[in-house]
Amino acid sequence: MLWDRILALVSLILGGLSLALSTTFPRGQGPGPELFPSILGMTLVMFSVILLLNPSPDRHEENSKGWLSLALVLVFFALSPTLVTHLGLAVAAALGAASVSLLLKEPLARLLVTSLIVWLLGQYIFVRWLGIPG
Amino acid sequence: MVRKAKRVSNGHTPKRKKVRVNHEKAKGETVSPVRVGNEALAVRRQVLRWLGWTAATLVASPGLAQRYPSRPITLIVPWAPGGSTDLTARALAPALEQILRVPVNVVNRTGGGGAVGHAAIAQARPDGYTIGIITLEVVLPPWVSQTKITADMFAPISLLVLNPVSVVVRKDAPWRTIQEFIEDLKRNPGKYKASGTARWGSYDFARLGFLRALGLRDESLPWIPTQGAAAALQELLAGGINVAFVAIGEAASLVRAGEGRYLAFMTDTRFPAFPEVPTLKEIGIDWTFASFLMAAAPKFTLPSVLEVLDKAFAQAVENPDFVRFMQNANLVIRHMDRKQSQAFLLERSKAMERIVQELGLKF
Amino acid sequence: MNVMLVLTPEVFLAMFIAGLYGAIFGAIPGLTATLALSLFIPFALFLPPEVGVAAIISLVAMAIFAGDIGSVLVRIPGTPASAAYTEEINDVAKEKGPFFALGLSALGSALGSLVGTGLLVVGSLGMAMLARQFSSFEYFWLVLLGVTTGILASEPFVKGAIAFILGMLLATIGYDPALGYPRFTFGNPNLLGGINFIVALIGLFGLSEVFYQLLRAKTDEGTTSNLRLGLVRGGSLRTFFLEPLLLIIREKALFLRSSILGTFIGFLPGAGSDFAAWIVSNFARLTKAPKELVTLAGTSANNAAVAGAWIPALSLGIPGDTLTAIILGLFLTLGIHPGPELFSKNLSLVVEMYLIFFISSVVLMPIIGYIAAKVVGLVLKLPKGMLLSFIAAISLIGAYSINNNPFDLYLLTAFGVLGLFFKLGNFPLGQTVLGLVLGPLLEQNLMMSMIKTHWNLFSLFERPVAIFLAVANLLLVLSLGWWKMKQVLKVRSLQSRTRRR
Numbered sequence: 001m002l003w004d005r006i007l008a009l010v011s012l013i014l015g016g017l018s019l020a021l022s023t024t025f026p027r028g029q030g031p032g033p034e035l036f037p038s039i040l041g042m043t044l045v046m047f048s049v050i051l052l053l054n055p056s057p058d059r060h061e062e063n064s065k066g067w068l069s070l071a072l073v074l075v076f077f078a079l080s081p082t083l084v085t086h087l088g089l090a091v092a093a094a095l096g097a098a099s100v101s102l103l104l105k106e107p108l109a110r111l112l113v114t115s116l117i118v119w120l121l122g123q124y125i126f127v128r129w130l131g132i133p134g
Numbered sequence: 135m136v137r138k139a140k141r142v143s144n145g146h147t148p149k150r151k152k153v154r155v156n157h158e159k160a161k162g163e164t165v166s167p168v169r170v171g172n173e174a175l176a177v178r179r180q181v182l183r184w185l186g187w188t189a190a191t192l193v194a195s196p197g198l199a200q201r202y203p204s205r206p207i208t209l210i211v212p213w214a215p216g217g218s219t220d221l222t223a224r225a226l227a228p229a230l231e232q233i234l235r236v237p238v239n240v241v242n243r244t245g246g247g248g249a250v251g252h253a254a255i256a257q258a259r260p261d262g263y264t265i266g267i268i269t270l271e272v273v274l275p276p277w278v279s280q281t282k283i284t285a286d287m288f289a290p291i292s293l294l295v296l297n298p299v300s301v302v303v304r305k306d307a308p309w310r311t312i313q314e315f316i317e318d319l320k321r322n323p324g325k326y327k328a329s330g331t332a333r334w335g336s337y338d339f340a341r342l343g344f345l346r347a348l349g350l351r352d353e354s355l356p357w358i359p360t361q362g363a364a365a366a367l368q369e370l371l372a373g374g375i376n377v378a379f380v381a382i383g384e385a386a387s388l389v390r391a392g393e394g395r396y397l398a399f400m401t402d403t404r405f406p407a408f409p410e411v412p413t414l415k416e417i418g419i420d421w422t423f424a425s426f427l428m429a430a431a432p433k434f435t436l437p438s439v440l441e442v443l444d445k446a447f448a449q450a451v452e453n454p455d456f457v458r459f460m461q462n463a464n465l466v467i468r469h470m471d472r473k474q475s476q477a478f479l480l481e482r483s484k485a486m487e488r489i490v491q492e493l494g495l496k497f
Numbered sequence: 498m499n500v501m502l503v504l505t506p507e508v509f510l511a512m513f514i515a516g517l518y519g520a521i522f523g524a525i526p527g528l529t530a531t532l533a534l535s536l537f538i539p540f541a542l543f544l545p546p547e548v549g550v551a552a553i554i555s556l557v558a559m560a561i562f563a564g565d566i567g568s569v570l571v572r573i574p575g576t577p578a579s580a581a582y583t584e585e586i587n588d589v590a591k592e593k594g595p596f597f598a599l600g601l602s603a604l605g606s607a608l609g610s611l612v613g614t615g616l617l618v619v620g621s622l623g624m625a626m627l628a629r630q631f632s633s634f635e636y637f638w639l640v641l642l643g644v645t646t647g648i649l650a651s652e653p654f655v656k657g658a659i660a661f662i663l664g665m666l667l668a669t670i671g672y673d674p675a676l677g678y679p680r681f682t683f684g685n686p687n688l689l690g691g692i693n694f695i696v697a698l699i700g701l702f703g704l705s706e707v708f709y710q711l712l713r714a715k716t717d718e719g720t721t722s723n724l725r726l727g728l729v730r731g732g733s734l735r736t737f738f739l740e741p742l743l744l745i746i747r748e749k750a751l752f753l754r755s756s757i758l759g760t761f762i763g764f765l766p767g768a769g770s771d772f773a774a775w776i777v778s779n780f781a782r783l784t785k786a787p788k789e790l791v792t793l794a795g796t797s798a799n800n801a802a803v804a805g806a807w808i809p810a811l812s813l814g815i816p817g818d819t820l821t822a823i824i825l826g827l828f829l830t831l832g833i834h835p836g837p838e839l840f841s842k843n844l845s846l847v848v849e850m851y852l853i854f855f856i857s858s859v860v861l862m863p864i865i866g867y868i869a870a871k872v873v874g875l876v877l878k879l880p881k882g883m884l885l886s887f888i889a890a891i892s893l894i895g896a897y898s899i900n901n902n903p904f905d906l907y908l909l910t911a912f913g914v915l916g917l918f919f920k921l922g923n924f925p926l927g928q929t930v931l932g933l934v935l936g937p938l939l940e941q942n943l944m945m946s947m948i949k950t951h952w953n954l955f956s957l958f959e960r961p962v963a964i965f966l967a968v969a970n971l972l973l974v975l976s977l978g979w980w981k982m983k984q985v986l987k988v989r990s991l992q993s994r995t996r997r998r
Contacts, residue, residue, distance in 0.1 A: 003922035004656075010918075011659050018666055018681070026496075026678055030952040033673035033680055036940045040666045047659045056653065056923070066712040070917075073711055073889075077704070077910040080893060081903035093894045097886040103711055106882040114883050118890040130528075130536070131239050132898045133208065215532050216823040245900040247672060247690035280679055281686050327949055333677035358633075358945050359674050374632030374949060387825070387835055497677065 004055035008048045015044030069103040089132060090122030202262055202439050206237040210258075210266030212251020214244045218383075218465060222295055222427055223267055225460070229453035233446045247271075249281040256287040260432040262439035265291065270425040273482040275490050276334035276497040285483050288430040290475035291440055292447035295427040295460070296468040297381040298405065299330075299340040301397040302389070304370055307377075312398040313417060315377070316348060323354035329366040330379040333359040334497055337366075337379040340400060340423040342489050344379075344414070347421040352493050370394065381425060382408070383464025400424065407464070424466075426482075428475055444472045504852070508551045511544070512853065515552035516559040516861045520869060523563030526573045526699050526895045530560035534823050541827060547849055553827070554850060555857040557820050558610055561770055561803050562862055565602040565796060566869050569595050570876060571888050573703040578802075580698055580930050581774035582795035585788040592788075593736075595873045600737035601789060602796045603866025604745060605752070609797025610858035612756035613763065613804025618851050621812045621840075630962045631765055633945035637957065638966030639765070640938045643772065645970060646779035647931045649977050656924045664932020665939075667692055674937070675944040687904040694933055696896045700909045701926050703892040705916025707885050712917070737867055748790060751781065755794040756801040763802025764809055772938075773802035775931055783977065804854055811835055811847065 019041035022034040076099045083092040094115040101111040126132045209227060213219045220242060227238045243251040248271050255266035271277045272285045301312060309315040319326060330337030338357050345354055358375050360366040363384040370378045371393060378385065378394075382405060388394040389408075396411045400423040404413060414421050429447050431440060450456065451469050460467050470478055489495070515537070522533035533556060541549040560576060565586055567575030572587045574580040590598035631639075648661055670681045671691030682688040745752050755777045762773035778795035786794070803820075810821040812835075828835055833843060840847055876884075896909040919926050950956035958964055 003918070007659070007918055007922045007924065011663060014663065014666065018669075021681065025673075025680065026676060030947065032675045033678045035944075036673075036936075037666065037669050037680060040662050040669070040936075044659065044662045044666065047655055047662065051655050051659065054655075056656075069711045070708055073708065074910065074914070077893075077906070077913065080910070081906045084893075084897060084903050084906065089894060089897060093890040096893050097890040100707060100711070100886040100889040101882055104882040104885060106880070106886070110880065110883055111886075114886045118887065122890075122894055126894055126898060130898070131241060133239075133241050133243075133901055215536070216534070241901060243901045245690050245693060245902045245905065246686045246688065249686040249689050250900065250902050250904070253686065276677060280689060283686075332672065333675065335677075356948065358949055359677070359941075360945065361941065369632050369945075371629050372632035372635075374634075374945070390834055 001055045001057065004051060008051040008055070011044055012048035012052065015041045015048060017041075019045065066103075073100060073103055088127070090119050090127055093122045094119035202442055203234050203236045205263060206239055207234065207262075208264045209238055209240050210251055210255050210264065211240060211242045212244065212248045212255070212266065212269065213242070215242055218295075218297070218463070219267055219269060219427055221463065222460070222465060225456050226294070226447075226450055229450035229456050230446055232453075233449050234442075246281070247277070249277075249283060252281070252283045255430060256283060256432055258432045260289075260435040262431060262435055262443065265429060265431045265443065267294070268428050268430045270336045270482075273479065273486050274334065274336065274339060275486055275495075279497070285479045287433055288479075289433050289435045289440055290472050290479055291429040291431055291443045292451075292472060293426060293428045293468060293470035293475045293478055294447065294451060296424040296466050297383060297426070298399055298401040298422070298424040298466065299337060299379055300382045300385060300399050300411070301344075302367070302370065302378045302380060302385045302394050303376065303397055304373075305393055305395055307395065309397065312412065312414070315397055316419075319355060320348070320350070323350060324356065326355055326376040327358050327374075328355050328377045328379060329358040329360045329369055329375045331360065331362055331366065333357060336425045337363075337381075339486060339489065340379045342493060342495070343421050343423055343485070344400070344419070346489050346492055347414070347419045352495065367394070381464075383466075386464045426468075426478075428479070440472055504856075507548055508853075511548045511552040512555040512857060512861060515556040516857065516865055519556035519558070519560035520563035520566070520865050523560035524566035524570075524575045524869065526567050526575055526695070526703060526891065528575075528895065528898065529695065530557055530576055530820055531823065533560055534820060546833065547846070549827075550846070550850060551853045553824055554853045555861060557824075558800065558803055558854070558857045559861065559865060561799055562603065562606040562610075562796075562866065563869065564799075565606070566599065566873060569598045569602070570873050571703065571884070572706060573888070573892075574698060577694060577698065577771040577934075578769075578774050578799040579795075580702075580771065580927070581778045581799075582792050583702060584925075584927055585778070585791040586796070589788050589792055595877065596733070596736040596870050597740055598792070599866055599870040599873065601741040601744065601792055603862050603870075604738070604741045605793045605796040606800040606866075607858040607862040608745060608752065609756040609759060610800040610804055610854065610862070612753065612797070613760040613801035614851060614854040614858065616757070616760045616801075617804045617808055617811075617854065621808050627962075630960070632960070633942040633949070634957055634960055634963040635966060636765075637939070637942040637946055638963055638970060639762075640935055640942060641970055642966065642973065643776050643779070643931075643935050644939060645974055646776065646783060647928060647935065649783065649974075653923075656922070657928045660919065660924045660926070660928035661932040664929035665936030666932075667697070667929075668933045668936035669940070674941040675948060687902065691937070692908060692933070693899055693905060694930075695899050696905045696908050697912050697933055698930060699892050699896045700912025701916040701919075701929060703888055703895075704909060704913030705920060705926075707889045707892070708913055708917040709920050710881075710885055712921075734867075737870055738863065744789060745793065748793060751786070751790055751794060752797055755781070755798045759798030759801035760805035760808075762798075763805025764807075769806065770799040770802035771934060773805075774799040775934060779931075800858070807850075811839060811850075 018037045022037040022041065025032065025034040027034065076096060080092055080096065083095065087095075097118040098111055098115040101114055106114075207230075209223055211220050211223045220240075223240045227240050230238045243254045245251075248269065251266065252268060252272065255264070255268060258264035268288055272283060272288070278284050301315070303309060303315070309318060328341055330340070332338070341355060341357060342352065345351065355377070358369065360369060363380040366375065366378045366380060367385060367388055369375045377397075382396070382399060385394055385396070386407070389396055396408060398417075399405050399408070399411055399413050400421060401413050402415060402422055405411065429443070431443065448469055448471065451467050457467065518537070519530065519533055522528040523530060534553065537553070537556060541553060544552065561578050564574055564576030564579030567573045568579050568583040568586045569590045572583060574583045579586075586598055586602060589601065648658055668691065670688055671679060672689060673680050679689050758777050758780075759770075759773040762776060763770055774795040777798035778791050781791045781794040806821045810825055825835055833839070833846065892909065892913075893906065896905050897903070899905065915929075916926060919929070946957060958967060
């Protein structure tokens with residue numbers, strides 16, 4: 001119920017935004033770039049309102065204790081482009097695996113093994129063999 | 135580093151087996167030590183090479199440019215794997231490796247309609263170890279104004295490939311020659327439709343230049359945007375458009391199959407593979423157009439480095455394997471040295487600007 | 498024909514190695530069949546043509562099939578062609594074990610590919626004639642068929658529609674097809690070309706799972722996790738080969754329909770195997786088919802489409818998708834000219850290609866599929882935390898290696914969050930992906946048609962095949978509307994009856 005409302009609100013905003021922005025697009029003879037986004041925006045607004053008014057009943061009680069770990073992993077992924085550019089793909093991916101393991105409270109040994117496998121995979125298969133710059 | 139790699143693989147054999155079972159099932163476990171050995175060897179070689187290079191740099195850093203190149207070169211391709219730019223780069227890399235005696239790694243940096251890769255070339259460190267292949271887009275005004283990437287952000291090395299554009303019609307089209315088509319077009323402006331790529335794409339400018347040379351407007355032969363040459367040719371066959379502007383090579387198999395006809399080529403001289411097809415110049419229309427591939431480095435790369443690369447590319451495009459590959463792929467090798475390439479880029483930019491001004495295009 | 502000449506040990510070996518290589522690329526999200534093929538081309542140039550062609554056919558067929566492995570394993574489709582039924586095949590694996598799911602996928606793929614090959618053999622020239630009727634008008638109706646089935650097949654309807662439209666809206670980012678104007682890029686050149694579909698796929702299906710599990714914070718293992726496939730049943734040959742085969746025999750009508758439709762969509766230039774899988778599996782969903790059957794329909798259609806894509810390539814020299822485009826380029830470099838003359842000049846090569854299609858589907862797919870099932874069984878015994886860490890890392894690597902563009906990692910994260918929200922709100926993820934695929938196609942073909950005819954809407958009804966497809970759309974919408982109405986009425990009458998009592 002709660003999530004239905006939140007998502008309906010988000011899509012309502014997105015639909016409205018695309019409707020508003022599409023009026024700024026240049027116009028040729030007849031409809032042009034603005035046609036599709038405005039139709040889509042309109043239908044999105046319509047369906048969002050329907051959902052907002054009739055949210056589906058809750059399935060079950062959610063136990064969402066992991067907001068903090070989710071926020072932390074999001075911080076990591078938001079930083080990942082910088083990490084990839086500066087530390088390389090293999091190291092960044094290994095760090096990613098390590099941070100997820102850490103947040104899931106995996107034992108240290110497993111954490112290390114996982115990160116090492118990821119590093120080897122990234123370094124030897126992707127960077128060396130496939131020539132992906134990293 | 136070597137020891138570390140070994141320890142990992144020995145210490146956790148069960149885990150490794152799980153992941154690798156796919157590769158090694160057929161051969162059995164005896165293979166793994168060999169593989170580890172190879173890996174270790176490769177690492178050792180790498181370390182040695184690196185040590186050698188560092189030592190050499192320390193001893194003689196001022197003379198760096200003279201010994202260029204001394205480490206692997208990255209060749210950036212701004213377009214996706216499988217396209218003509220990518221295939222050319224991959225066919226060229228082995229020939230370059232032979233000449234420069236360092237590895238040449240082809241890297242696709244795609245996205246943003248070519249903007250990401252071109253930016254990566256332009257913004258690379260100008261040391262000659264990151265170069266790339268730039269394409270026609272850098273002289274197309276709409277692309278330039280949207281991406282803010284201009285031709286003068288690059289130091290041209292060598293023009294490599296010119297893919298001249300052709301005028302293609304269906305086998306049952308009413309026009310036998312290009313003259314007949316032009317007369318019909320002048321009598322009925324706006325009646326026929328053309329395509330070849332997206333709006334403001336390369337072949338759209340081939341059409342615009344053609345129309346400008348005839349003294350016609352953009353609307354005389356409207357452009358139907360398609361996703362590329364293959365889609366445009368499909369439209370041509372299905373009767374959705376009347377004429378296609380695509381590279382000679384892209385329509386070659388269609389023409390050979392008897393489904394389409396070339397009316398004219400936008401080349402300076404007749405094209406060897408199809409000597410019977412006239413050029414536009416022959417019939418008095420001063421317009422040539424070709425999409426091009428050009429090796430380029432970031433601006434401010436040392437001229438001495440550019441010179442080395444230019445010579446290497448000049449030699450590489452004459453490699454028999456490369457020549458055969460390009461001939462069969464209907465891509466036309468056209469080498470120009472860096473001075474000529476620079477002039478060529480300038481001339482093309484001006485020509486495109488002139489089209490935009492004279493036709494009053496807005497994008 | 499000198500058939501024995503074709504089947505040399507070298508050819509077999511090349512097919513096996515290339516098939517395995519293709520399967521690995523196909524199974525890993527972010528590594529596409531296209532990438533596998535273009536990395537292979539330098540090697541193919543050094544091989545004799547008959548060996549090179551054999552290797553390529555086997556590589557492509559296996560890569561498309563192996564996309565299902567990713568779906569079974571971690572609910573991330575390995576190739577876009579598998580995205581159409583990822584959730585279904587993953588659920589099947591959860592309920593009946595990965596061996597059954599992969600067996601279904603391998604045998605469905607193999608037999609679908611066989612049907613496609615059969616049609617390729619008998620119909621190359623005839624079907625190419627039909628493909629020539631397709632211009633933007635016909636494509637528009639065909640894509641619309643995909644859109645209507647997509648929206649109507651979603652469950653629950655309103656949420657599915659929102660997810661679908663959101664996907665289409667996200668796909669409008671970048672150059673517009675009519676004027677080449679960059680939409681919603683906010684001056685960022687990275688967005689000019691639009692959002693990469695595969696990055697979106699990895700974010701929505703892969704990363705979102707990691708986020709979801711982190712949020713749930715269930716560290717205790719063995720609970721009803723989304724990833725644990727229950728008990729991993731012993732990998733008997735019986736569950737891999739016999740049970741799926743019996744299912745396919747029982748559902749032979751559905752299977753044949755899907756394969757033939759898949760081949761047909763595959764040979765339309767530009768449509769490709771992912772589109773085929775979407776349309777066919779949506780049809781299956783519409784008829785409320787159980788998950789096994791949706792999987793069967795999709796997996797047989799995308800592999801049939803692989804064979805189908807060769808039809809216009811061989812007979813007209815027009816590639817059906819990116820893969821065949823690369824292959825055509827390679828043929829030209831090998832001195833083979835596709836087109837009608839291929840059948841007169843290089844008939845033995847054509848026959849060889851048919852044979853290799855046959856062998857790769859009958860022999861290789863089941864074998865490689867079985868090996869893959871074994872590996873999947875082992876991987877699934879890993880602890881959940883490790884598996885999730887691997888998924889996070891592979892998502893990162895995969896999303897980056899599509900374009901080698903760090904910016905795509907921002908998109909990956911954004912799609913991961915979107916996927917998480919959709920999971921929390923019980924929105925169907927697949928619909929967003931479908932919108933991302935079909936949205937641009939629909940707009941492109943509508944705009945093309947309208948620019949051609951100066952916004953004459955009647956032009957959409959002027960060509961015979963277009964009329965046929967338009968009527969098909971109408972019938973579909975009407976019959977579905979009627980069917981839904983009947984459902985609603987039935988529910989109402991049931992409710993009123995219970996109330997009276």
